Amino acid sequence: MSQQGDRPATTDDWWGRLYDESARDTGPAGTPDDTIDDRFDSAADTLGGGDDLPSTRTYGHAVDAIAVDDDEDDAGDDEDEGVGPASRPPAWWESPGGRPVTRTPAPAPESAPAPAPEPSVPTPAPVAPAPLTPRPRAPWEPPPAAFDPTDPAADPTPPPAAPRDPRAADPRPPAPPPPPPPAPAPAARISHVGDSPPTYEPEPTALPAADAEELDQLVADTVLDGARYGTYTLRAASLRGDSARYRGEPRRDALLTARFGAGPGALVLVAVATGARATEGAHLSAADACRWIGGAVGRSHSRLAEDIRAGRRGDLKSGLHRLTDRTYGKLRARAAELGRDPEEYTASLRCLLLSADPDCRTRVFFGVGGGGLFRLRDGAWQDLEPLVPEPSAIRGAPVVGYGSVPTGAGAATEQTPDGDRLTMDLEITKAPGPLVEEPVPPPPEPFRFRASVARPGDTLLLTSVGLAEPLRGVPALGDELAARWADGEPPGLATYLADVALRAKGYADDRTAVGVWEA
Template sequence: MNQQRARRGHEDDWWRQLYGDGEGGGQGAAGGAAGRAGVRTAGPSDAGPSDAPDTLDDRVESALRAVRAPAEPKPWEPPVRPAAPPPAPSPPIPLPATGPAAHDTPPDTASDTASDTPPSRTAGFVGDRPPTYDPEPGALPAADPGALDDLVPDTALDGARYGSLTLRAASQRGDSARYRGEVRRDALLTARFGAGRQALILVAVATPPPAAEGAHRAARDACAWIGGAVGRSYTQLAEDIRTDHRDALRSGLQRLTDRSYGKLRGRARELGAAPERYTAALRCLLLPADPDCRTRVFFGVGAGGLFRLRDGAWEDLEPATADHDTGDAPGSDGGPPRPAPGSYTAEGPVRPAPFLFRAAFARPGDTLLLCSAGLAEPLQEEPAFATRLAARWKAPEPPGLVDFLATAQLRVKGHTKDRTAVGVWEA
């Protein structure tokens, strides 16, 4: 009997320690520690022995009730919301006009007025009202899965610094081509031949005839072929520029240009295209990397622009006359004499327009601008446009690539062609 009372007293102490509240009732530090540890404690009425039946089964059942896990909570479900009404149908988008006359003419719509124009369309323009087209790219050109290398990005951007010159170049799809999902037809090539002080930099810009099928390929071919011709003769060309042998330069560059146009005619025959459609205006700059040589050479064929920003004012450097040399002077690459203007070689006609050449000396602070017709036309025809470009590009420090592109993107109503601009800043 004494052993049974001792065992029951020990078990009562264990239960008091497990459920005790740590306060009075004869409970020790163990009970208080259990309460502080987060164990659920009994109230004051639970302290001390109980007169209720106290069998082993009763105690096991009591312990199981104490430690039994709560019921599994019901999974969360999102509240049920009434379905949103279907959106109202959008008005139909008018199809653009077709035909060559509509290519560069913005559509007349209600959004053409300043009061109805989206804010994005009013940014970065000159004139009394913003251009009709949105300033950001719209539709992508259609892609041929078998000719993905024929795709042209909307915008090309490049730059470099050699000696006293800093080069910036950008070519962008025009507003009209963006709206209609047409490919950028302007082509841009920047290339360095050689290294060190003997290096020669070539920048070529080509623009094909409007609305010609596959014309952008002709522009890229023109840039590639004149680039290859200059690259194979760059050593002699760079020497002629350093020594100011302008007659040799003129005759040699004219012959290289003629051969490039002869290749274009040959490619037109391969494609079954009319030679006068598979061609391009081609305008180039030769820039020596030698910091002691400040001669800049322009040559080319067809429409575009050549300008110089000096003392905050634009000067038109477009050559007033063409084909200065018509004789049989040998070219700078040591080949046979060039053909007279207008004659034909075995590869085809020399070129579709007179050859243009000019060599100019660059002064510190000058900015030389070579551009396609898409930029030359508003620069010549819109004084506010020319003023804005001069204000942004006359700073002594050349702009960064992004700033140069942003300025070249300045829009003028009615001028929607592709734009290609090459700027050379002289330190």
């Protein structure tokens, strides 16, 4: 294309890339007026242009004659004999109603041999676009605009919907399921029973006084524990009473849960102690009682666990009686160290022994002092507290060497020739005892023992005095706890604590309860 000028070509010059001087030209023009316009007219005629364009042009070495309906011959450059307007479909810019164009190859000049035709490249037939299937509108898409009759581009006739294959999946998203009906609201859990609420607030108000040098003697307001062994689930809680919370007094109840051994031979001990009322250091005596009975049981746990699995009730009763007596002996010795009366530094003690063997359902209770032992079976409470004989029934005959001087037969053999009275038969002299004007004080609390076999679904409840008294005096409290534990499933720790804290007017002492749920 040197005839168009010598414009240099650069990388960014599109004109230079289009008309590059280094590119091979199609050949010299046959006429001196070969310009861009002439070539454009020739190309338009070749592609079937209108009547107003020149009809004959000659390019290159091969000349084709194009005959049109007005007998005007146009020569064009086409080296592909198999490609022409007659052998291809009309292009997108061509009018379907244009003139028919036929193309016949022109003979090559005799002076120059005709070049070999290049292999033809078939033009692919146009593919008609597939009809669009209307897509259902998704829930989040806005609705289509309303039809405007004044809009000429609007088509009031909706396109026909394509038939849907019944085997194909539904393209529409599934409708959301209807919301479930609201669950009935659970019944509100009451915090007290009776016609009126208790006098004190249900939450702690004041803390006990503390000594900087005796911080180890402080006790927490609430203790909560639990475990699961064999066929039972254990729940234990001890909390300060309403009156002690109000006055800032320490909790007098003590709770100990301990496991000795491992495997089926393990033994679980739960001890509950309550210090004497209106005495200084009552919480300390209760803690000592739990600690000392725990040590005694722990040192003998192997023999105790074996006796429980074997059902030796006689051996258990006598052995546990000795361990309990030793505990109270230590309490009296501790009171002497503190310079206090034994009645001031003492506590009631109640214990449960539970085997970890799944095949053993024997539950052993023992202790001294007040409290409660209950069993919930078939929705009804049973009071399992062992019967305590009257004091007169356990005093027996006068003991030699104590009280008034015996008279009657045999009295001479119990005195020396000088008239001194013998103590037993050990020949040890003792001065006559003082005259007792007041009645003899009652003996200490008797030892309590009970061994029972649990059934599936039973709930055993061991309590201190603070919960045993309202359970026996307020039937509504027992009914409420029975309703809460009716399904036989052990409650969680927090739920169990709320159950034990169910209050009743007139009962504001510390509460400690140990529950055993049988599977």
